[in-house]
Amino acid sequence: MMKNTEIALIIDSCTDVPEDLIESYGMYVVPLTVNYRDGSYLDKVTITPQQVYDRFAEEIPTTSTPSPASAKEVFERVVADGFSKAVVVTISSGLSATYELLCSTAGEYPELDTVVADTKNIGMGAGLSAIRAAKLIEEGVPFEEMAGRMADVVENTKVYFCVDTLEYLHKGGRIGLVTFAVGSLLDMRPVISCNEEGVYYTVSKARGRKQSLRKALSVAEKFAAGFSECAIAVVNGDAVDEAEEVLASMVAEVPNHSAVYDGQISPVLVVHTGPGLIGIGVQGIA
Structure with a gap:
């Protein structure tokens, strides 16, 4: 877990961060959804990239933002784990409604001070911003400075x-x-x-x-x-x-x-x- 126990880091599953870094930094992940005719799957949780490739011949699925329930489940865990502040890093609001969903979910937890960073990016572009956020938290950057610092990170x-x-x-x-x-x-x-x-x-x-x-x-x-x-x-x-x-x-x-x-x-x-x-x-x- 991070050394700074005050600030949690929440990301979505398309903010591609290598699994070992998600674990070592203790990131909380809100999964997006992959939808097939026969059911829906949680991104990286109940479906793998290979399973999607293997089924392409029979069906190209659709995708959707995280369900409100799965977003709330992650925020509940953050609060239960004793955090009072959180930085949320999401994929681009221009490509997905995930940013809006996590902003509205954060608003339902007044006990948790939250900064939501729209990376304006996708995949590892967003992932690099999440890793940088983890490093800033670990370095002890004050929470009040995180919004400004993340704006610079996104730009760079x-x-x-x-x-x-x-x-x-x-x-x-x-x-x-x-x-x-x-x-x-x-x-x-x-x-x-x-x-x-x-x-x-x-x-x-x-x-x-x-x-x-x-x-x-x-x-x-x-x-x-x-x-x-x-x-x-x-x-x-x-x-x-x-x-x-x-x-x-x-x-x-x-x-x-x-x-x-x-x-x-x-x-x-x-x-x-x-x-x-x-x-x-x-x-x-x-």
């Missing part, structure tokens, strides 16, 4: 990702029809990130998989170069070998990194991106 954190096919983002309503049609026809692969509103946008385009990964590396390295110190992360969706190569490149080309993370994306993100995602996260440490 980016994720760049490449998907193997645009089909899943398109089916989930996450990209426009024109982008999908042109991308499919010419094998144009966008490098996608989140803008200041926390909504997906195309950073650059390249023809074919290898070129798009190269472009993603290039923009990530450029962002990292703007800081004296940074944390880097590479996550994947059923693309472990490629992810290892990309991570090796980042480690070699970003000499100012002080922390490196890797891992698989959550089942909910698998639903929206399909197999073959590579995500590169960069966080400047002020």
Whole structure:
């Protein structure tokens, strides 16, 4: 558990933090939901990324925000564990209603002073902000400063990702029809990130998989170069070998990194991106 016993850290399951760090920092996780025709599953709790891949041939599921009941269950645990303050870190409000849900849930617990940070990011982009929050809490940063500090963290954190096919983002309503049609026809692969509103946008385009990964590396390295110190992360969706190569490149080309993370994306993100995602996260440490 964290050394600072006053402040709890609550995250949602799409704020992708490696499992060992969730445990070592004692983070509380509110799971999103993966919905199939035959029932719903709790993200990372009752369903794994591999189970989603295995069922793609028969059904592409939908996803939804955490249920109010599961959000309340986590807040109840935080209060029962004796915390009087909490920092809540969520995926982008521009991509999910999870932020709004956790804000309203926090309002139901007046005994718990709460700061809710909208990362304007997804996956490991949001995960890097959660890890930074854990470190700030551990360092003993006063609760009154956490909102301001987290605003800086969010501003200094980016994720760049490449998907193997645009089909899943398109089916989930996450990209426009024109982008999908042109991308499919010419094998144009966008490098996608989140803008200041926390909504997906195309950073650059390249023809074919290898070129798009190269472009993603290039923009990530450029962002990292703007800081004296940074944390880097590479996550994947059923693309472990490629992810290892990309991570090796980042480690070699970003000499100012002080922390490196890797891992698989959550089942909910698998639903929206399909197999073959590579995500590169960069966080400047002020």
